[in-house]
Amino acid sequence: MIERLEIxxxxxxxxxAEFERKLLKSSGYLNMLKKRNSYPSAEVIANFSRAFPKYNLKWLLTNEGSMLENTKNCPIDYSPQLTNKNYPEIYVMIESILSNQKKLFDSIKNLEKSFQFFSENHNSNY
Known part of the structure:
Protein backbone atom coordinates (compact mmCIF):
# COMPACT_ATOMS: atom_id res chain seq x y z
CA MET A 1 0.00 0.00 0.00
CA ILE A 2 2.89 2.37 0.71
CA GLU A 3 3.94 2.03 -2.92
CA ARG A 4 0.48 3.17 -4.06
CA LEU A 5 0.60 6.14 -1.69
CA GLU A 6 3.95 7.04 -3.25
CA ILE A 7 2.44 6.79 -6.73
CA ALA A 17 6.39 16.38 3.80
CA GLU A 18 3.54 18.06 1.87
CA PHE A 19 1.82 14.72 1.30
CA GLU A 20 2.16 13.74 4.95
CA ARG A 21 0.65 17.08 6.02
CA LYS A 22 -2.36 16.33 3.79
CA LEU A 23 -2.72 13.05 5.68
CA LEU A 24 -2.48 15.06 8.94
CA LYS A 25 0.71 13.23 9.87
CA SER A 26 4.16 14.48 10.79
CA SER A 27 7.16 14.45 8.52
CA GLY A 28 8.74 11.01 8.22
CA TYR A 29 5.48 9.10 8.64
CA LEU A 30 5.69 7.25 5.30
CA ASN A 31 9.32 6.29 5.89
CA MET A 32 8.39 4.94 9.33
CA LEU A 33 5.63 2.79 7.83
CA LYS A 34 8.00 1.49 5.17
CA LYS A 35 10.73 0.61 7.69
CA ARG A 36 8.25 -1.21 9.94
CA ASN A 37 6.47 -2.99 7.06
CA SER A 38 3.34 -1.45 8.51
CA TYR A 39 0.09 0.01 7.19
CA PRO A 40 -1.67 3.33 7.79
CA SER A 41 -4.45 3.39 10.37
CA ALA A 42 -8.11 3.79 9.46
CA GLU A 43 -7.85 7.42 10.56
CA VAL A 44 -5.05 8.06 8.06
CA ILE A 45 -7.03 6.32 5.29
CA ALA A 46 -10.02 8.53 6.12
CA ASN A 47 -7.77 11.61 6.02
CA PHE A 48 -6.48 10.41 2.66
CA SER A 49 -10.03 10.05 1.32
CA ARG A 50 -10.87 13.61 2.36
CA ALA A 51 -7.66 15.08 0.95
CA PHE A 52 -7.68 13.06 -2.29
CA PRO A 53 -11.30 12.15 -3.11
CA LYS A 54 -10.57 11.40 -6.76
CA TYR A 55 -8.59 8.27 -5.83
CA ASN A 56 -10.29 4.92 -5.39
CA LEU A 57 -9.89 3.54 -1.85
CA LYS A 58 -10.37 -0.02 -3.07
CA TRP A 59 -7.39 0.45 -5.39
CA LEU A 60 -5.35 2.02 -2.60
CA LEU A 61 -6.11 -0.77 -0.12
CA THR A 62 -6.15 -3.82 -2.40
CA ASN A 63 -4.55 -2.76 -5.71
CA GLU A 64 -7.78 -3.82 -7.43
CA GLY A 65 -9.86 -1.72 -9.78
CA SER A 66 -9.09 1.70 -11.15
CA MET A 67 -6.78 4.16 -9.43
CA LEU A 68 -9.24 6.98 -9.98
CA GLU A 69 -12.67 7.06 -8.39
CA ASN A 70 -15.76 7.53 -10.52
CA THR A 71 -17.06 10.35 -8.34
CA LYS A 72 -20.38 10.68 -10.20
CA ASN A 73 -21.56 7.28 -8.97
CA CYS A 74 -19.71 7.26 -5.68
CA PRO A 75 -22.10 6.93 -2.69
CA ILE A 76 -19.56 8.28 -0.20
CA ASP A 77 -19.68 11.95 0.72
CA TYR A 78 -16.08 13.16 0.61
CA SER A 79 -16.81 16.34 2.48
CA PRO A 80 -14.76 17.23 5.57
CA GLN A 81 -17.54 15.86 7.77
CA LEU A 82 -16.44 12.28 7.05
CA THR A 83 -15.60 11.00 10.53
CA ASN A 84 -15.63 7.80 12.49
CA LYS A 85 -18.90 8.92 14.09
CA ASN A 86 -20.65 9.67 10.79
CA TYR A 87 -19.40 6.64 8.84
CA PRO A 88 -18.40 3.90 11.29
CA GLU A 89 -18.97 1.21 8.64
CA ILE A 90 -16.19 2.71 6.51
CA TYR A 91 -13.76 2.55 9.41
CA VAL A 92 -14.76 -1.06 10.15
CA MET A 93 -14.30 -1.96 6.47
CA ILE A 94 -10.90 -0.24 6.31
CA GLU A 95 -9.70 -1.92 9.51
CA SER A 96 -10.88 -5.30 8.19
CA ILE A 97 -9.11 -4.82 4.86
CA LEU A 98 -5.91 -3.71 6.60
CA SER A 99 -6.07 -6.69 8.95
CA ASN A 100 -6.57 -9.10 6.06
CA GLN A 101 -3.80 -7.43 4.10
CA LYS A 102 -1.45 -7.81 7.09
CA LYS A 103 -2.38 -11.51 7.45
CA LEU A 104 -1.73 -12.04 3.75
CA PHE A 105 1.62 -10.24 3.99
CA ASP A 106 2.60 -12.39 7.00
CA SER A 107 1.56 -15.56 5.14
CA ILE A 108 3.67 -14.58 2.15
CA LYS A 109 6.67 -13.96 4.41
CA ASN A 110 6.18 -17.40 6.01
CA LEU A 111 5.94 -19.04 2.59
CA GLU A 112 9.14 -17.32 1.52
CA LYS A 113 10.90 -18.63 4.65
CA SER A 114 9.58 -22.14 4.01
CA PHE A 115 10.66 -22.00 0.39
CA GLN A 116 14.11 -20.79 1.41
CA PHE A 117 14.40 -23.58 4.00
CA PHE A 118 13.27 -26.17 1.44
CA SER A 119 15.68 -24.84 -1.18
CA GLU A 120 18.62 -24.90 1.22
CA ASN A 121 17.87 -28.44 2.42
CA HIS A 122 17.03 -29.76 -1.04
CA ASN A 123 20.27 -28.43 -2.54
CA SER A 124 22.38 -29.87 0.28
CA ASN A 125 21.21 -33.42 -0.56
CA TYR A 126 22.93 -33.38 -3.94
Whole structure:
Protein backbone atom coordinates (compact mmCIF):
# COMPACT_ATOMS: atom_id res chain seq x y z
CA MET A 1 0.00 0.00 0.00
CA ILE A 2 2.89 2.37 0.71
CA GLU A 3 3.94 2.03 -2.92
CA ARG A 4 0.48 3.17 -4.06
CA LEU A 5 0.60 6.14 -1.69
CA GLU A 6 3.95 7.04 -3.25
CA ILE A 7 2.44 6.79 -6.73
CA UNK A 8 -0.32 9.20 -5.73
CA UNK A 9 2.11 11.56 -4.01
CA UNK A 10 4.25 11.77 -7.14
CA UNK A 11 1.18 12.07 -9.37
CA UNK A 12 0.03 15.02 -7.24
CA UNK A 13 3.48 16.62 -7.56
CA UNK A 14 4.02 16.75 -3.82
CA UNK A 15 7.11 16.11 -1.76
CA UNK A 16 6.82 13.68 1.15
CA ALA A 17 6.39 16.38 3.80
CA GLU A 18 3.54 18.06 1.87
CA PHE A 19 1.82 14.72 1.30
CA GLU A 20 2.16 13.74 4.95
CA ARG A 21 0.65 17.08 6.02
CA LYS A 22 -2.36 16.33 3.79
CA LEU A 23 -2.72 13.05 5.68
CA LEU A 24 -2.48 15.06 8.94
CA LYS A 25 0.71 13.23 9.87
CA SER A 26 4.16 14.48 10.79
CA SER A 27 7.16 14.45 8.52
CA GLY A 28 8.74 11.01 8.22
CA TYR A 29 5.48 9.10 8.64
CA LEU A 30 5.69 7.25 5.30
CA ASN A 31 9.32 6.29 5.89
CA MET A 32 8.39 4.94 9.33
CA LEU A 33 5.63 2.79 7.83
CA LYS A 34 8.00 1.49 5.17
CA LYS A 35 10.73 0.61 7.69
CA ARG A 36 8.25 -1.21 9.94
CA ASN A 37 6.47 -2.99 7.06
CA SER A 38 3.34 -1.45 8.51
CA TYR A 39 0.09 0.01 7.19
CA PRO A 40 -1.67 3.33 7.79
CA SER A 41 -4.45 3.39 10.37
CA ALA A 42 -8.11 3.79 9.46
CA GLU A 43 -7.85 7.42 10.56
CA VAL A 44 -5.05 8.06 8.06
CA ILE A 45 -7.03 6.32 5.29
CA ALA A 46 -10.02 8.53 6.12
CA ASN A 47 -7.77 11.61 6.02
CA PHE A 48 -6.48 10.41 2.66
CA SER A 49 -10.03 10.05 1.32
CA ARG A 50 -10.87 13.61 2.36
CA ALA A 51 -7.66 15.08 0.95
CA PHE A 52 -7.68 13.06 -2.29
CA PRO A 53 -11.30 12.15 -3.11
CA LYS A 54 -10.57 11.40 -6.76
CA TYR A 55 -8.59 8.27 -5.83
CA ASN A 56 -10.29 4.92 -5.39
CA LEU A 57 -9.89 3.54 -1.85
CA LYS A 58 -10.37 -0.02 -3.07
CA TRP A 59 -7.39 0.45 -5.39
CA LEU A 60 -5.35 2.02 -2.60
CA LEU A 61 -6.11 -0.77 -0.12
CA THR A 62 -6.15 -3.82 -2.40
CA ASN A 63 -4.55 -2.76 -5.71
CA GLU A 64 -7.78 -3.82 -7.43
CA GLY A 65 -9.86 -1.72 -9.78
CA SER A 66 -9.09 1.70 -11.15
CA MET A 67 -6.78 4.16 -9.43
CA LEU A 68 -9.24 6.98 -9.98
CA GLU A 69 -12.67 7.06 -8.39
CA ASN A 70 -15.76 7.53 -10.52
CA THR A 71 -17.06 10.35 -8.34
CA LYS A 72 -20.38 10.68 -10.20
CA ASN A 73 -21.56 7.28 -8.97
CA CYS A 74 -19.71 7.26 -5.68
CA PRO A 75 -22.10 6.93 -2.69
CA ILE A 76 -19.56 8.28 -0.20
CA ASP A 77 -19.68 11.95 0.72
CA TYR A 78 -16.08 13.16 0.61
CA SER A 79 -16.81 16.34 2.48
CA PRO A 80 -14.76 17.23 5.57
CA GLN A 81 -17.54 15.86 7.77
CA LEU A 82 -16.44 12.28 7.05
CA THR A 83 -15.60 11.00 10.53
CA ASN A 84 -15.63 7.80 12.49
CA LYS A 85 -18.90 8.92 14.09
CA ASN A 86 -20.65 9.67 10.79
CA TYR A 87 -19.40 6.64 8.84
CA PRO A 88 -18.40 3.90 11.29
CA GLU A 89 -18.97 1.21 8.64
CA ILE A 90 -16.19 2.71 6.51
CA TYR A 91 -13.76 2.55 9.41
CA VAL A 92 -14.76 -1.06 10.15
CA MET A 93 -14.30 -1.96 6.47
CA ILE A 94 -10.90 -0.24 6.31
CA GLU A 95 -9.70 -1.92 9.51
CA SER A 96 -10.88 -5.30 8.19
CA ILE A 97 -9.11 -4.82 4.86
CA LEU A 98 -5.91 -3.71 6.60
CA SER A 99 -6.07 -6.69 8.95
CA ASN A 100 -6.57 -9.10 6.06
CA GLN A 101 -3.80 -7.43 4.10
CA LYS A 102 -1.45 -7.81 7.09
CA LYS A 103 -2.38 -11.51 7.45
CA LEU A 104 -1.73 -12.04 3.75
CA PHE A 105 1.62 -10.24 3.99
CA ASP A 106 2.60 -12.39 7.00
CA SER A 107 1.56 -15.56 5.14
CA ILE A 108 3.67 -14.58 2.15
CA LYS A 109 6.67 -13.96 4.41
CA ASN A 110 6.18 -17.40 6.01
CA LEU A 111 5.94 -19.04 2.59
CA GLU A 112 9.14 -17.32 1.52
CA LYS A 113 10.90 -18.63 4.65
CA SER A 114 9.58 -22.14 4.01
CA PHE A 115 10.66 -22.00 0.39
CA GLN A 116 14.11 -20.79 1.41
CA PHE A 117 14.40 -23.58 4.00
CA PHE A 118 13.27 -26.17 1.44
CA SER A 119 15.68 -24.84 -1.18
CA GLU A 120 18.62 -24.90 1.22
CA ASN A 121 17.87 -28.44 2.42
CA HIS A 122 17.03 -29.76 -1.04
CA ASN A 123 20.27 -28.43 -2.54
CA SER A 124 22.38 -29.87 0.28
CA ASN A 125 21.21 -33.42 -0.56
CA TYR A 126 22.93 -33.38 -3.94
Missing amino acids: IRKREGMNK
